[in-house]
Amino acid sequence: EDKVVQSPLSLVVHEGDTVTLNCSYEVTNFRSLLWYKQEKKAPTFLFMLTSSGIEKKSGRLSSILDKKELFSILNITATQTGDSAIYLCAVEEEYGNKLVFGAGTILRVKS
Amino acid sequence: SAVISQKPSRDICQRGTSLTIQCQVDSQVTMMFWYRQQPGQSLTLIATANQGSEATYESGFVIDKFPISRPNLTFSTLTVSNMSPEDSSIYLCSVRRPTGRTGRYTFGSGTRLTVV
Numbered sequence A: 001e002d003k004v005v006q007s008p009l010s011l012v013v014h015e016g017d018t019v020t021l022n023c024s025y026e027v028t029n030f031r032s033l034l035w036y037k038q039e040k041k042a043p044t045f046l047f048m049l050t051s052s053g054i055e056k057k058s059g060r061l062s063s064i065l066d067k068k069e070l071f072s073i074l075n076i077t078a079t080q081t082g083d084s085a086i087y088l089c090a091v092e093e094e095y096g097n098k099l100v101f102g103a104g105t106i107l108r109v110k111s
Numbered sequence B: 001s002a003v004i005s006q007k008p009s010r011d012i013c014q015r016g017t018s019l020t021i022q023c024q025v026d027s028q029v030t031m032m033f034w035y036r037q038q039p040g041q042s043l044t045l046i047a048t049a050n051q052g053s054e055a056t057y058e059s060g061f062v063i064d065k066f067p068i069s070r071p072n073l074t075f076s077t078l079t080v081s082n083m084s085p086e087d088s089s090i091y092l093c094s095v096r097r098p099t100g101r102t103g104r105y106t107f108g109s110g111t112r113l114t115v116v
Helices: none
Strands: A003-007 A010-014 A019-026 A030-038 A043-049 A056-058 A061-066 A071-076 A085-093 A099-101 A105-110 B004-007 B010-013 B019-025 B031-037 B044-049 B068-072 B075-080 B089-099 B102-107 B111-115
Touching (some): A010 A019, A019 A030, A019 A105, A030 A071, A043 A056, A043 A061, A043 A071, A099 B044, B019 B089, B031 B075, B031 B102, B044 B068, B044 B075, B075 B089
Parallel strands (some): A010 A105
Antiparallel strands (some): A003 A019, A030 A043, A061 A071, A085 A105, B004 B019, B019 B075, B068 B075, B089 B102, B089 B111
């Protein structure tokens, strides 16, 4: 059965800190890994990763995938209170056309 | 990416009743999905809504409890039937747009359901 495991489950940091969120996966036929940010109800898209070693960046956020070790990290530098959210990692299987989600990491940034 | 209108945004319902959630997409999409997020949990796929045929349900979810309609390529409904407090969750619809071999998934704004 496909599995996505995120760590830590929750994290409290101060503004300006850098955080690293982890996502490991076990899927039969990997197609892509996606990161989402969920603040209220709807997850919003952050990154999609398909190839190992290629860093995706968007402002203070960046992410990278290691297909050999089956994990991805999401980095957030110079954190702000607006980064407080649940960060979800999901994997799409090659033939399933659906997402399997991890449990999420709850990030709280204190001012 | 697709724009999805989902309603209602929230509702408080009596146990034993049913609620129908609607999702309208701004353009035609082949694949639509319905997810449930129970309090403190991650997203769990309920079913894939197929246009013109019966939905495909994931293990643990059945059509009698969660009937789904998909009359065309821009609209779908999920009904939560005979509700109990355990059905209190956020319900989300999602669509997949192919981008080459991969797909970009977009989510509706969600429905927060409380069953009392």
